[in-house]
Amino acid sequence: TPIPAATPTATATPTCAQPDAAGNDFAAAxxxxxxxxxxxxxxxxxxxxxxxxxxxxxxxxxxxxxxxxxxxxxxxxxxxxxxxxxxxxxxxxxxxxxxxxxxxxxxxxxxxxxxxxxxxxxxxxxxxxxxxxxxACFVPDEPGVSFDTAGVILPSLPQANVSRPHTGYICPQGDEDWYAVEVSGGQLVAINARLTHLPANYDLYLYSPDGVLRGSSQEAGTTDESITFWANDMPGAWRVRVMPVGPDAHHIDPYTLDVRLSGLADLTVLGIEVTQAIQNFAQPGVADNSLSLVTGKPTMARVYVGVNGAAGPISNVTVELGIYQSWNNTPWATLTLGPQTVPNQAVQQQRLSRFASFDFLLPPDWQLSNTQVLGARVNPGPTAPETDYSNNLAYASGTPRHVSPYTLNVGLVPVRARNGAGNLVTPTLAGADLNDILTYFRAVWPAPVKVYFKAGGPLEGDRSYIFPANASGCGDDWGDLLDDLEDLYDGWRNRPPNAYVYGLLHPDVPGGGGCGRVDDRGAAGWLRPGDGPVMAQELGHNLNRYHAPCGNPGGVDGNYPQYRDPQGNLYPGASIGQVGVNVSTGRIFEPANAYDFMSYCGPEWISPYTWDAILRRMVSPSALQAAARADETPHLVMVGRAREDGQIELPRPFWIEPRPEGAHDHPGEGPFSIALQDAGGAPLFTRHFDRRLYDDHHTPDHFREIVPFPPGAARIVFRYQGDVVRTLPVSPNPPQVTVLSPNRGEVWEGAGPFTIAWQAEDADGDPLTARVSYSPDGGATWQRLAVNLSGSSYTVAASDLAGSEAARVRVEVSDGVHTVADESDGAFAVSLKPPLILLLAPADGATLRPGQPVLLQGLATDVEDGPLADEALVWSSDVEGPLGVGADLAVYDLSPGRRRITLQAADSDGMVGSASVEVYVGGRIFLPLTLHAGR
Ligand SMILES: [Zn+2]
The missing domain is CATH 2.60.120.380 (Jelly Rolls)
Structure with missing residues (x-):
């Protein structure tokens, strides 16, 4: 409508242009x-x-x-x-x-x-x-405006009756909306995108994850838009784009977008394996999860998912693990892993690879029992399309029995010996090599493990540790070391139940392997990375385990089972027969290609047979401490060598020690005998024995006999097959010993070194041998510092000596049979020490897989308190703050990125020790390397 311009005129009477362009009422506007x-x-x-x-x-x-x-x-x-x-x-x-x-x-x-x-x-x-x-845009534009910034939405899954429509607004003018929808691969997935309730003319576009346009819908006006595309194994984040046609197609009214997925695969839970190192599972004739679990030991639940009808691996799959009370359908606690990719594999194959399964670490309060079972639900969201959602929950078959064995307390002993250059070297009981050994040993051993450290410096062990070439077995030098370790064990009078000592040689000492006697209390090996299996075998020997049949060892265990594959074919000798998992490192051990650590073949892991056998032994240790010592009487401890030809060698003195009366009265049997005679030749006590034939590999010549030492014993007669082979006179006079220092009032501040000195003499002129013990509690308990000393002093490192205001030393001296002792006349003082922290896992600098639980592992031991309780071990992160407590702590929610993890523990004196590692959560990012042409 042309608008008339006002034209000023000179007329006297104003006139209006009637009617004007505007209307005169509402209707006529x-x-x-x-x-x-x-x-x-x-x-x-x-x-x-x-x-x-x-x-x-x-x-x-x-x-x-x-x-x-x-x-x-x-x-x-x-x-x-x-x-x-x-x-x-x-x-x-x-x-x-x-x-x-x-x-x-x-x-x-x-x-x-x-x-x-x-x-x-x-x-x-x-x-x-x-x-x-x-x-005016009332709703922020929540989805992205481009392929790269697309907002993530969950799809509708019509077959699961799951509808997840999204509303969105095209606003302000010029806006468009991009959405990302994760589509699982490995199957044919129908992607159907629908755009409805359009307030204006919007169009719809679908892009595959590689950015290629796969479909579009461009209906006129506000007609619904719809796209269907069949994605055959095209996993990843697909994009849906909502775009207005023309500049005015924006509006406050929302549109509705619904992306529906349907697939041809059917996800199911094939099984749940509950393992701590080895487990019976998916094998004919063996009940699932029938191997006992150790209370308090890190436990992994491996969930195996089936992908029926899928062509390949299915991506974007999530599993929820729950603990269910009495088969109630509602779990009282759950954990979720994923999304991850599930291979199209049978359980037997999935067991052999890490991350094919969903590997959960169970929280310590998930105690499995007859009334509490594990259940796993695959695709709980659900987010991945499948044909049947009603078969996604399964319970673990079989209920593993939980047992609570004694803690294995290992006293670690650094052994000083000569390196290849002939210099004495002492291993340092700290660092990555020790962590490696202890982490393996704790992972494979069917009981909780704690460590002590020998007090007062290393054990002197200046011998050759190369196995003799001309004889089977470890030889006499190793035998002497084991005897020294046994003396340390005997002198560890306040030791906990189920204690053992394990000697560690410096890596530069020539030789390799280790030695441990069957049914003994001490063993030794090298402090080298990868020597965890040696420690397991030698302590296994101590616990009565013989060799498993691989690598041609002596002393083979005839009862070791012959495992078979599911088709019934024999696995190799000493193979572990089931799938092993190092829960600490995640390493998988194959049934046929891994060998029991009691064998000479590798890689070494543990069989169900050895697991059961050691666990039984750990539940009821055969040699728990005698409770009462009130009625101890003098006994003679005799250690020596009995050669195959009947010769007796006595490389070390005998010792008279108090032992429980009647505990060593048995007559024994075998071709050798020891008779204690009085001055007239009348036998006072006789003990028969044999060589350690069953222990063919490890110092078979060794004997150790403990007999009551009656008053009036004048000589000791050794016989072999009735013939006297050696006679040891008991000299008439016992020696004398006097402790000179520390004797009263000394103060040992810091590490020292300090000197323990004594004076000893013998009226008969016998050579004297001494051993030294330390008491931090005024003489109530003792720990042995040194054995086999021929001089009259000992230099002690005090950095690992328990602090005390009431410290004393005791020196025992033997003239071959007679034994005397003297203690400090009064107390001296030793400064208190903080706990020693061993942060075992994760390793410093480790890269942790995002989305997977992380097992934090550590030990804390204190010279005053011994190993600290699990509750004393406190973990924290400089990103997350407090993480929890315990020797083994599973953490699920570490955010991506770099962080420092610290383990801290306080002892009963309030002294604090700590250790920390730096770890990185997430995939390593490798920046592309740009090469410039040289000039
Ligand atoms: Zn062996």
Whole structure:
């Protein structure tokens, strides 16, 4: 409509251009083109009103300006229903009128312009009216606006009756919305994207994860849009794009987007294996999970998922593991792993590879029993399409029995010996090599393991540790070391139940392997990475285990089982027969290609047979400490060598020690005998014995016999097959010994070294041998510091000596048979020490797989308190803060990135020790290397 321009004239009587372009009432309102252009019109004659109308969509913001007024005009906004929406009624022609208003309904809205009073009109001068419309976005634009920034949405899964529609807004003008939908691979997935409830003309596009356009829907107007695409093994984040057609297609009204996935695979739980190192599972004739579990030991539940109907591995699969009470359908606690990719494999194959299964670490309070079972639900969301969602929950078959064995307390003894250059070297019981050995040993051993450290410095062991070439077995030098270790064990009088000592040689000492006698209390090996299996075998010998039949060992265990594969074919000798898992490192050991650590073949792990056997032994240790010592009487401890030809060699003195009366009265049997005779030749006690034939590999010549030492014993007669082979006279006079220092009042602050000195003599002139013990509690308990000393002093390192205000030393001296002892006359003082922390796992600098639980492992031992309780071990992270307590702590929620993990423990004196490692959670990022052409 052309707008007439006001043309000033000189006529006396003002005239109006009647009718003007505007209407005179609501119904007759003239249309405005609300494009921001100005409209000029006059209020004329007096009483004239101007009505204008313009289309508005709900949600649009209307802005009205009225200016250049020749008189005082007012402005009103009227709704399509003739209601007053807003008015601007300022006084004076100079004051422009202004309205801003958000329309709540769609339709033709009106503007009314009129004079405030009857005099407010002009025939010569128009007013100017401007209308602007714009969009106010009430909802932030939540999805991304490009392929890369697409917002993630969950799909609908019609076969699971799961509907997850999303609403979105195209706003402000020019907006478009991108969404990402994770689609699992390994199967044919129908992707159906639907766009409905369109407020304007929007179109729909579908892109595969590689950015290729796979489909589009471009219906006219507000007609629904729909795309269907069959993705055959095209996993990853697909993108859906909602795009308006034309600039005006934005609106406050939402659209509805629904991405539906359907697939041909069927996810199921094939089984749940509960393992701590080795487990019976998925093998004919053996009940699942029938191998006992050790209470308190880290436990892994491996969930195996089946993908029936899938062509390949299915990605984007999640598993929820729950502990269920009495087969109730609702778990009282759950853990979730994933999404990860599931191979199209049978259980037997999945067991052999890490991360094919969903490997959960169970929290310590998940105690499995007859009333509490594990259940696993695959695809719990659900987020991956499959054909049947009703078969996704399964319970663990078989309920592993939990047993609570004694803790194995290993006293670690550094052994000083000569390296290849002939220099004496002492191993340092700290660092990565010790961590390696202890981590393996703790992982494979069917009982909790704690460690002590020998006090007062290393054990002197200046011998050759190369196995003799001309004889089977470890030889006499190793035998002497084991005898020394046994003396240390005997002198560890406050030792806990189930204690053993394990000697460690410096890596530079020539030789390799280790030695341990069957049914003994001490063994030894090297402090070398990878020597954890040696420690396991030697301590296994101590616990009565013989060799498993691989690598041609002596002393083979005839009862070691012959394991078979599921088809019934024999596995190699000494193979472990089931799948082993190092729960600490995640390493898998194959049934046929890993060997029991009691064999000479590797890689070494543990068989169900050895697991059961050691566990039984650990549940009821055969040689628990005798409770009472009140009725101890003198006994003679005799250690020596009995050669195959009957010769007796006595490389070390005998010792008289108090032992429980009657504990060693048995006559024994075998071709050798020891008779204690009085001065007249009458036998006072006789013991028969044999060589350690069963222990063919490890110092078979060794004998150790303990007999009551009766008063009046004058000689000791050894016989072999009835013939006297050696006679040892008991000299008439016992020796004498006096402790010179420390004797009273000394203060040993710090590490020292300090000197223990004594004076010893013997009226018979016999050579004397001494051994030294230390008591931190005024003589109530003793720990042996040194054995086999020929001099009259011993230099002690005090850094690992228990602190005390009531410390004493004791020196025992033997003249071959007679034994005497002296103690410090009074107390001396030794400074207190903080706990020693061994942070075993994760290793410093380790990269941890994101989304997987992390096992934090450590030990803390204190020279005053011994090994600290698990509750004393406190873990923290400089990112997450406190992580929890315990020797083995599974952590599920480490965020990606770098962090420092610290293990800290306090002893009963309040002294604190700590250790920390730096680890990185997440995949390593390798920046692309740019090569520049050389000049
Ligand atoms: Zn062996």
């Amino acid at each position: 003239a249309p405005l083109i609300p494009d921001g252009r100005d409209v000029q019109e006059a209020i004329c004659p007096s009483g004239d009103v101007d009505w204008w109308k313009f289309p508005v969509q709900a949600g649009q913001e209307i802005t009205l300006f009225l200016f250049d007024m020749p008189a005082d005009y007012d402005l009103s906004l009227i709704t399509p229903g003739q209601g007053g929406a807003a008015s601007s009624e300022r006084f004076g022609a100079a004051n422009d009128e202004f309205i801003r208003f958000v329309a709540w309904e769609t339709g033709d809205w009106r503007v009314l312009v009129r004079g405030k009073g009857v005099a407010d009109w002009s025939s010569s001068q128009p007013y100017t009216l401007r209308v602007q419309k714009s969009w």
